[in-house]
Amino acid sequence: MFIKEIILTPEQAFDEEHVLEHVRRNLGLKENSAVRIHKRSIDARSKSVVVRLQVEVFGEEPVPNRINYSIENLPRVSESKKVVIIGAGPAGMFAALRLIELGWKPILLERGKDVRARRRDLADINKKHLVNSESNYCFGEGGAGTYSDGKLYTRSKKRGDIYRILEILVAHGASEDIMIDAHPHIGTNKLPKIIQSIRETIIEKGGEVHFNTKVTGFILENQEMRAVKTEEGNIYNAEAFILATGHSARDIFELLHNTGITIEAKPFALGVRVEHPQHIIDKIQYKCDDRGVYLPASSYALVHQTHFKGKQRGVFSFCMCPGGFIVPSATSNGEVVVNGMSPSRRDSKYANSGIVVAVELEDMEEYAELGPLKGLELQKNIEHKAWEKAGKTQTAPAQRLIDFTQGKVSKDLADTSYQPGLKSVNMEEVLPDFISQRLKEAFVSFGKKMKGYLTNEAQIVGVESRTSSPVRIPRDKITLEHISTKRLFPCGEGAGYAGGIVSAAMDGERCAEQILALYGEGN
Incomplete structure (x- = not known):
């Protein structure tokens, strides 16, 4: 060959x-x-x-299988040693599959609903502006990635076997195209069936998956995690515990802090989502008026270093969704949060991307008295302000792009993919100066890099605040066990160790492997 x-x-x-x-x-x-x-x-x-x-x-050589992963070869683990996994996002689900492969029984506890039942709550957010704090775009089976673009590209190649993660997704129903394309994605319309198939594998092989099961207590003995308690009062004991709750489980961060389990504030990024007509991005990238039927909706990646009050911060595009939609991603009432998603065909007439500013620890000093929760409080305050300025519903604050860079309130707004609707707002009244001024500078720079990008046909929608966790749950670099609480393995985006579906999945697998290395037979 x-x-x-x-x-x-x-x-x-x-x-x-x-x-x-x-x-x-x-x-x-x-x-x-x-x-x-x-x-x-x-x-x-x-x-x-x-x-x-x-x-x-x-x-004339025999052609080897592209997929070597086999669901049929997984052992049955119903009577094996147990590991409790808190959170059924990609980190939790892939940790569960790896534990089964290694002969241990995973018990997945998910605060939200199964992937099919989540749809009703998503419809309520979009149409009725009602936020279910346990079932939304962030919480529920599959986590925040389920109803997203399903991007599978990652730069975290040293953290695990990317090809293996793609194989497992294909084995559960994804197209083999994800193993071929340079920037693979699945699409929000196809991901739910794949997530459901993974859950069925976990249950069929003897694991457990419990929905509507919110962890509200950690039971420790001599600095070891021995059990977790749920809102209903149920106790789950296990050999070890994987904490994979995602970047928006604020109550878990607070619970860890109040229980005396070490956490720390970490840098994150915050900004807005910018939406263009897709044909504008296509024309810029493909250098033609019509991309035709053979080229996909085009994307972009942008970055700019800004200087404000003597401090340098990066501004960059995040989770760019060609042919996509902007969606409401709040996890409680009293806040407005936006994110992007795309169907597999990426055939919406809109393109959207997060444009976010790096937020360092020194930018959070206003909330220094909150210690490791100071970044979380900064997020909360900005999201609440967005909710207030836009009318105290899931209507989002917005401003045409050139108007924003020139400090003008837009007289009207463009059509949008955001179903709850937009309200014209001066976004400088929503975002702190160190965010808004850097965004202005960056958008002007982006307009020079991509001629036609800086236009009033585009608009910014706020706020894009859940790019990553503002909290890190520290763990040993080798064993992945929490630095001071034994048998607890912080995992994935929520713990501060991943940034997307594939990197979270790889981190889940690594945590599963380290549990066996520390607490398996002979240890």
């Missing part, structure tokens, strides 16, 4: 049979020679857009 690199037009690359015939013809291979696409990426750097392909050529 060898790999051949080829460059095709989008139209040529769209037809997989054409691609394989092209390779066979150019290499003088027989018609029945085995050929398979290995990697695929779009290159829009030159005047004409091309698709770069890496193709595996097997000739």
Whole structure:
């Protein structure tokens, strides 16, 4: 087997049979020679857009399976040692699968509802402006990633086996395209079925999954976690505990702090979501008026270093959703939070992206008396102000993009994908100066980097505040166990150790492996 690199037009690359015939013809291979696409990426750097392909050529060799992960080969663990996992997001679910693979029984406790039942609560947020504090875009089976773009690209290649995570997703129903595309994604319309399939595997192999089960107490003995208590008063004992509650479980951070379990404030990022008509981004990136039917909705990645009052901070795009929607991501009433999502086809007429400012510990000094919870309080105050300024519903504050950079309140707003609606607001009254002034500078810079980006056809929508956790739950770098509480393994985004579906999933697997290394047979 060898790999051949080829460059095709989008139209040529769209037809997989054409691609394989092209390779066979150019290499003088027989018609029945085995050929398979290995990697695929779009290159829009030159005047004409091309698709770069890496193709595996097997000739007459047997073609190996692309997927080696087997659900059928997993052991049954109903009578095995138990690990309680708090949170059924990607970190928790992949930790559960890895524990089963290693012969231990996972017990998943999820405060929210199953992935199908969550939909009714999401509809209530969008249509009735009602926020269920236990079931929303952040809480529930699959976590915040379930109803999102389903991006599977990560730079965290040293943290685990990315290819393995993709294999497991394919084994549970994802398209094999995610193993080929340079920037793979699944789409919010397809992720729920995959999440449900993973849950079914966990239960079939002897694990447990409990929904509407909120952990409200930690039971410690001699600095060891021995059990957790739920809101209903149930006690769950186990050999070890994986805490994978996500970046928005504020009550868990407060519970840890009040119980005397060490946590610490950490930097995060906060800003707005900017929404353009998709055709504007396509025209900038593809350098044409119409991308046609073969090119996908285009995306972008932007970064700018700003200086304000003698301090340098980065401003960068985050979770860019081509052909997507802006959604309300509040986890309680009295706050407005926005996020982005895309269906698998990315066929909305809008493009949106978080544009956020790095928030360092010294930026939180106004709340210094709160110690490790100071970043959380900064988040809360900005989200509450957004709720107040926009009318005390899930209507979001917004401002046209050039108007924002020039300090003008917009007379009207553009059409939007955000279902609860927008209200024209001076966003400087929502965001603190160290955020708003840096955003202004960055948007002007972005307009120079991408001609046409800075336009009043685009608008900013606030606030994008849940980019990552403002709290870190410290753990040993090697064992991944909490630095002072034994048998507790902080995990994923909420603990401060991941930033997306794949990195969270890899962290979940690593925590499962370290539990066995520390507390398995012979230890």
